[in-house]
Every structure is written in C-alpha cells, then in structure tokens.
Amino acid sequence: MSGRQMKRILKEQEDALQKQQDSEDDSDSPGSSSLSKKNPFDILDEEDSEEKEQLNNYDGVGQADKPEITKKSSTVKNDEKHSSIVTDTNNTFVSSNLKSKKKKKKIKEKSHSATRNSQKGLEDILENLCIRGSCEDIAPHSREENLFNISGIKKSSNPILQIDPKFLSAENELRRIFGSKVVSSFERNNQSGSSRPVRGSRRGGSNHRKTILVQPSEHWPRWDGSLTMELLGNNDEFNYFRYVHSASYSQAQRAFEAAKAIHDLNGIVNVLMHHPYHIDSLATLAEYYKFSGELQMSSDATARCLYAMECAWHSMFTPFQGNCQLKYSHETNRPFFTVLFSHMKNMDRRGCHRSALEICKLILSLDSDDPIGALFCIDYYSLRAEEYSWLERFSEEYKSDNSLWLFPNFSYSLAICRFKLENREEDGEKKTELLKAGSSDLMKQALMLHPNVLRKLVAKVPLKDQAFSRIVKYGLFSSEKSGSLSSDHLVNIYVERSYLIWRLPDIQKFLKDSALMVIEMLDKKEADAKDWACVRKEAFSSDKNEYSHLLVSDFSDSVPTLPPDNLQNFMVDPRMVNNxxxxxxxxxxxxxxxxxxxxxxxxxxxxxxxxxxxxxxxxxxxxxxx
Structure with missing residues (x-):
C-alpha cells in the first residue's frame, strides 16, 4: 500500500469520527451548538481554565461561609430567621455550581471518549496495514514466538538463560560502543568498493527472510528450503526438536562425505555450487578461510550457515525463551552447535562481547548436557561484557550436577566478579554486597582449590612482577599438575580462554596480594592445604579425563596459518581422532x-x-x- 493511499484512509477515518462526535453533541445538548463547532482540543483547554475558576469559586464560597457561621453562632438566639435565609442562599449557590460542574464534566468526558475512539481507530488501521503489508516478509518463527509468549505454552526451566534478541546483533553492539555515525561511515566505505556485484545481485537479495541470529547479505543466494526441523515431543519443561534433511540435501551430504574421504576441497566447492546452503560444506569452507588468514570470508561463511539453519526453524521452536532442547546426540543437530560456537568466537574477535555472551547462553540452553563446553567460557564473556551481577546470579541459579564454583574458571572468575562489584561506587549495590563473601576470600579459596592455575598464568599472560617469581617457588604453587586429569584439562582450557583478563594491572595486584596472604596463612596452618586437596580430589574423582572431548585449541583466540597445500588437514574433525x-x-x-x-x-x-x-x-x- 502506498503512502498516498494510507493518508487518504486516515483522513476518511478522522472525518467519520468527527461527524459522529458532532451528531452526539447535538443530540445530547441542543443548546450548546457553539461548542460543537469548536476543535475538541480547544474545548479541553477551556475546560482546564474553567475548572481552575470553579476551584477558586469554591474557595471563595468556603471563605465566605466561615464568617457567616461565626456570626450565626454568636447571634443564634437573636436572629435565627436571618441565619436560615443566609444558609438557604448559600446552599442554592453551591448546588447551582455543582450542576454547572456536572454539565461541564459530561462535556469533557465526551471529548475524551471521542479522542480515545479516534486514537483507537488510528491504531487499528495501522495494525491492519502492518499485518497486510510489511510484516509478511518477517520469518514465520517471529510471529509464532509472540503467539506462544502470550499463551505461555512452556515456561523456561532456567530463566537465567533467557536471551534478549536485541543483544544478538553485532551491528547494534558496535553502534552502542562507537556510535551510529562511525559504524554507518565504515559500512559505506566497505560497500563502495563492492557496489557493482551488490547491484547485480540486488534482485535476488531483496527476497531474503529476516532473521535474528545474523543479518543476511545481499549477495547471498535465496534460501532453498532444503533443511527443515521437526518436533520430536515435549514434557512439562521442554519441547524437543531435530533438524531433518530433504532428499536433495541428503544427496549433497553424500557428495560431501565422498569429497571429504579423499580430502578433495574442490569437490566440496562443487557441492556448494549446486547446494549453496549445505551446512557441512560451508563450515569446512569457513575453516579453510580461517586457516588461510581470510577471517572476513570465514565469518561470512559461518553466518550463511546460521541463516540457513534459522530459516529451517519449526514454528514452535522458541530458543530465546530457554524452553527448547536440540539434543546434540542427534547427528543432524550437531552442525548447529559447532557453527554457533564459531560464530560466538567471531563476535568476540570483533569486540562484541555482549553478543558473544548471548550466543553462549543460547548454546548452553539448547542442550543441558553442554556437549561443546559452553559452560567453560560463559564466565569469560560475562567478565568481558561487564555483566558481573548476572554472572553471580548464574552461578547461584543454574542447575548443574556439580557446584559451579568447583570448576577452575568459575572459582577464579567469581572472585574477579566480586572484586569488580566491590570497586563500583553505587551505594545500593554496596548494601547487597555486604551479605556475600568478599573478593579476597573468594580468591584465596580459588588459589587453594586450583593452585596450578597461578603457575600457568605466570607463563601465559605473562606476569613479569618479581613477586610472582618468588610465589611460584612456594610448595603449593610450584607444580603444574594437580593429580587429576580432568582438573588439569579444565585448568588448561581456562588459562587459554581467559588469560587476557589477567593483563589488567588491578587484577594482577589483586592476584598477587591474595597469593601472598595464602602463603602467610599456610605457614601458620598447613592443614588447610590438605583440606583443599581433599575437596579437589572429591570434586574430580575420576581417574580418566572426563572432558577429553573438549579441545584446548577450540577455546583459543590464536589462529595458526599454514600454506594452502596443507589445508586439507582441516577437513578432518579433531574430535574423530579417538574413533x-x-x-x-x-x-x-x-x-x-x-x-x-x-x-x-x-x-x-x-x-x-x-x-x-x-x-x-x-x-x-x-x-x-x-
């Protein structure tokens, strides 16, 4: 619908409402024809001034009554007749004022109701125009998500993992950080060099569906619908889903497996020529671009994967509410987790830490078993996004088999979180902080529970203060092994993921002071070290590495680059080595x-x-x- 037609409809609606209002005024008060010719907004202004005058009259009447009452009480025996006459006169005057007020109030209510009817009519028209027009090209799951929000069909079992979609957009976060003018200027400069190919593909790009996870580029091909999602079942807490391959997608999958078996990268590119949204081929191409140093092209291929997989969502799939499960055990669901994990790291690399945090929450909410280790980097993104209060609530509310503070990443991150909150100047937060353990106590507990973290941080960060050289020579901090394979593996993941946080001078001083206090405390009471060793042994009691499926390199920011001749190596999933x-x-x-x-x-x-x-x-x- 054009803008001219929309204006005409709005004009007709306003005229109809005005005629209806005029007819109602004429039928109710035939003597007030002059009021019906006035603008309703002028009537409101006049009534406001008249109300003020009436209030003043009431005040005057009240002030006039007081001396009369006083005079009447003093001469009640001598002049009862005169007093009754005065009283009757005053009552008549007040009643006439009340009648006038009721009449004007009735006129005011009519004008208000007419205004409300006018506004309601305009809202109905705009709503109808939105439903019939521009809202049709929004992805189906957006409207379905609103419907299920209203009906309340499922409630999140983990409200702490509910996601705010507005924070998923990297562009929105960059605008919050640098300002809209800077980001818009940067986008114009990038588009100026590629205006020709974009203009050539504009016709196909105009039909892209609107998605939440990523914003589709104009040069992407149209979604072919080769991937769908089915509802497997539900219980009181979750709806369970699984991705389903169409016949054409299954054929592309077989071609991909054949090319992967012989390490033929050209064969995978050929698959993408015929099936531009084949997820495994796009993910392999993203890895190829990453290891060849083309990070922007790698990010673009990853975003195309997410766009395709979001277009395939079921109408009841509402992952941002935390009430859906997409189990990793289903083979067709696994690419979604790996692609989301890569997208999360891309957001972090761009400096969009809040977006990375929201994606990490999404990964963790989709499968309660946490198959790819989102739990071991969510604390890092929380600290980088300065979501300190949320991290504390998460550690208290998240449902897990073990206490989160027993993990190396949470034991140290919660201490840093408390340290940052203590340094804030808001008085309201300081009152709530008094009820919780102090940052110094939390850091001392972390150092005694996982002492080998300190030595690894000294080497990785690096911590060049001479005090750390003396600290790591102390018996508790001298070893890099804890005696538990699982604990050591998680420590390696934590140091690789979070070492950048420890480069801040105030955090280094906090760590140094806490370590010195631990040494001083253990010199007085050595039994504490043995007690914490028992806690660590009980928390990680298995003789095997229970987290061997998590690779330390997956949590690293460093991207090794190798010659293209050796890049066939990255067509093999490292997790398949054990098989x-x-x-x-x-x-x-x-x-x-x-x-x-x-x-x-x-x-x-x-x-x-x-x-x-x-x-x-x-x-x-x-x-x-x-």
Missing amino acids: VGEEAANRPVRDLSNRNALAVLFESMLPWVDYGTEHIAEDHPHGHEG
Missing part, C-alpha cells in the same frame, strides 16, 4: 627411500600419512642410552 584407531592401523606404510627431505617434512604433518616405526629403530639402534 579412527582401527583405520589408522590399516593405513599403508610409505617408503622414505630416495625422497626429498623437505617434502617428507611437510607430508609428515598430515594425519593420514604413516611412515611406520622401522626407520626409527634404524636411526637409533641403542634407544635412549647415554
């Missing part, structure tokens, strides 16, 4: 005779190349003797 032992045993052993040494060196980096062990025995006949 390919039998396949590796059947690989043919390659001969090293008459081979170029440099070629053998690069070839040895490939995981599917096996040279056997005979040449090792020949080169070192005496083993490790001497």
Whole structure:
C-alpha cells in the first residue's frame, strides 16, 4: 500500500469520527451548538481554565461561609430567621455550581471518549496495514514466538538463560560502543568498493527472510528450503526438536562425505555450487578461510550457515525463551552447535562481547548436557561484557550436577566478579554486597582449590612482577599438575580462554596480594592445604579425563596459518581422532627411500600419512642410552 493511499484512509477515518462526535453533541445538548463547532482540543483547554475558576469559586464560597457561621453562632438566639435565609442562599449557590460542574464534566468526558475512539481507530488501521503489508516478509518463527509468549505454552526451566534478541546483533553492539555515525561511515566505505556485484545481485537479495541470529547479505543466494526441523515431543519443561534433511540435501551430504574421504576441497566447492546452503560444506569452507588468514570470508561463511539453519526453524521452536532442547546426540543437530560456537568466537574477535555472551547462553540452553563446553567460557564473556551481577546470579541459579564454583574458571572468575562489584561506587549495590563473601576470600579459596592455575598464568599472560617469581617457588604453587586429569584439562582450557583478563594491572595486584596472604596463612596452618586437596580430589574423582572431548585449541583466540597445500588437514574433525584407531592401523606404510627431505617434512604433518616405526629403530639402534 502506498503512502498516498494510507493518508487518504486516515483522513476518511478522522472525518467519520468527527461527524459522529458532532451528531452526539447535538443530540445530547441542543443548546450548546457553539461548542460543537469548536476543535475538541480547544474545548479541553477551556475546560482546564474553567475548572481552575470553579476551584477558586469554591474557595471563595468556603471563605465566605466561615464568617457567616461565626456570626450565626454568636447571634443564634437573636436572629435565627436571618441565619436560615443566609444558609438557604448559600446552599442554592453551591448546588447551582455543582450542576454547572456536572454539565461541564459530561462535556469533557465526551471529548475524551471521542479522542480515545479516534486514537483507537488510528491504531487499528495501522495494525491492519502492518499485518497486510510489511510484516509478511518477517520469518514465520517471529510471529509464532509472540503467539506462544502470550499463551505461555512452556515456561523456561532456567530463566537465567533467557536471551534478549536485541543483544544478538553485532551491528547494534558496535553502534552502542562507537556510535551510529562511525559504524554507518565504515559500512559505506566497505560497500563502495563492492557496489557493482551488490547491484547485480540486488534482485535476488531483496527476497531474503529476516532473521535474528545474523543479518543476511545481499549477495547471498535465496534460501532453498532444503533443511527443515521437526518436533520430536515435549514434557512439562521442554519441547524437543531435530533438524531433518530433504532428499536433495541428503544427496549433497553424500557428495560431501565422498569429497571429504579423499580430502578433495574442490569437490566440496562443487557441492556448494549446486547446494549453496549445505551446512557441512560451508563450515569446512569457513575453516579453510580461517586457516588461510581470510577471517572476513570465514565469518561470512559461518553466518550463511546460521541463516540457513534459522530459516529451517519449526514454528514452535522458541530458543530465546530457554524452553527448547536440540539434543546434540542427534547427528543432524550437531552442525548447529559447532557453527554457533564459531560464530560466538567471531563476535568476540570483533569486540562484541555482549553478543558473544548471548550466543553462549543460547548454546548452553539448547542442550543441558553442554556437549561443546559452553559452560567453560560463559564466565569469560560475562567478565568481558561487564555483566558481573548476572554472572553471580548464574552461578547461584543454574542447575548443574556439580557446584559451579568447583570448576577452575568459575572459582577464579567469581572472585574477579566480586572484586569488580566491590570497586563500583553505587551505594545500593554496596548494601547487597555486604551479605556475600568478599573478593579476597573468594580468591584465596580459588588459589587453594586450583593452585596450578597461578603457575600457568605466570607463563601465559605473562606476569613479569618479581613477586610472582618468588610465589611460584612456594610448595603449593610450584607444580603444574594437580593429580587429576580432568582438573588439569579444565585448568588448561581456562588459562587459554581467559588469560587476557589477567593483563589488567588491578587484577594482577589483586592476584598477587591474595597469593601472598595464602602463603602467610599456610605457614601458620598447613592443614588447610590438605583440606583443599581433599575437596579437589572429591570434586574430580575420576581417574580418566572426563572432558577429553573438549579441545584446548577450540577455546583459543590464536589462529595458526599454514600454506594452502596443507589445508586439507582441516577437513578432518579433531574430535574423530579417538574413533579412527582401527583405520589408522590399516593405513599403508610409505617408503622414505630416495625422497626429498623437505617434502617428507611437510607430508609428515598430515594425519593420514604413516611412515611406520622401522626407520626409527634404524636411526637409533641403542634407544635412549647415554
């Protein structure tokens, strides 16, 4: 509908309401024809002034009555007749004023009702125009989500994980940080160099569906609908869903598996030419771009994955409310987790820490088993986004098998969180902080529960203060091993993920002072160290590494770059290493005779190349003797 038609409809509606108001005024008060010709807003202004005059009259009447009453009380026996006459006169005057007020109040109520009817009519028209027009191109799940919000079909079992969609947009966060003018100028400069290809693809890009997780680019192809989602069932807390492949998508998946088996990157590109929204192929291409140093193209491929998977959402899939489960155990659901995790790291790399936090909350809410370790980086994004109060509430409200403060990342992050809150100047927050443990106590507990974190931080950050060199020589902090494989693995993940936070001078001083207090305390009472060792042993009692499926490199910001000739290595998922032992045993052993040494060196980096062990025995006949 054009703007001219919309104005005409609004004008007709206003005229109809005005005629209805005039007819009502004429029928109710035939003697007040002069009022019906006036603007309703002028009537309101006049009534305000008349009300003030009436109030003044009432005050005058009251003041006039007081001396009459006094005079009447003093001469009640001498002049009762005169007093009754005065009283009757005053009562008549007051009653006439009340009648006048009621009449004017009735006129005022009519004008108010007419104004409300006019506003209501305008709102109805605008709502109808929105439903019929611009709202049709919004993704179906947005309207369905509002419907289910109203009906309350499911309530979140973890309200702390409810997500605010407005914080998912990196563009919105960049505007909050740098201002709209700076971001808009940057976007115009980037688009100026690529105006030709964008203009050529504008026709296809105009039909993109509006999504929440990412904003589709104009050069992306149209969504082909090859991926869908089905509802598996529900209980009192959750609705359970699973992604479903269409026939064409299954065919593309088989072609991808064949190309992956022979490490053919060109074959994967060929799959994308015919199926532009094949998730595994796009994810592989994103990894290729990342390791070749093309981070922007890698981020674009990841965003295309998310766009396709959001377009496939079921109408009842409302993940931002925390009432949906997308179990990682289903093979078709796994790419969504890995792509979300990559997108979260991309947001962090761009400095959009609040967006990264919201995505991390989304990952954690979709599967309560936390298959990819979102629980071990959510504290980092909370601190970077300065969401200190939320992190404390999360540690108290989140439902977990173990207490969160027993994990290395939460034990140290909660201490930093409390330290930051204590340094804030708001009086209201200081009153609530008195009921909780102090930051110094929390940091001392973290150092005694996971003492090997300190030594690793000194090397990773690095902490160059000479005091730390003396601290790590103390018995409690001298070892990098805790005796538990699970604990050591989580410590490595925490240090790799959060070491940047410890570069702040105030945090370093806080750590140093707390460590010195721990040393002083243990010199007086050594039994405390043994008690905390028992707590650590009971919290991580398994002899095996229960978190071996989480790779430390997945939590790292560093991106190694290698020559393109060796990038086929990244078509293999590192998590599959434990499942390919039998396949590796059947690989043919390659001969090293008459081979170029440099070629053998690069070839040895490939995981599917096996040279056997005979040449090792020949080169070192005496083993490790001497």
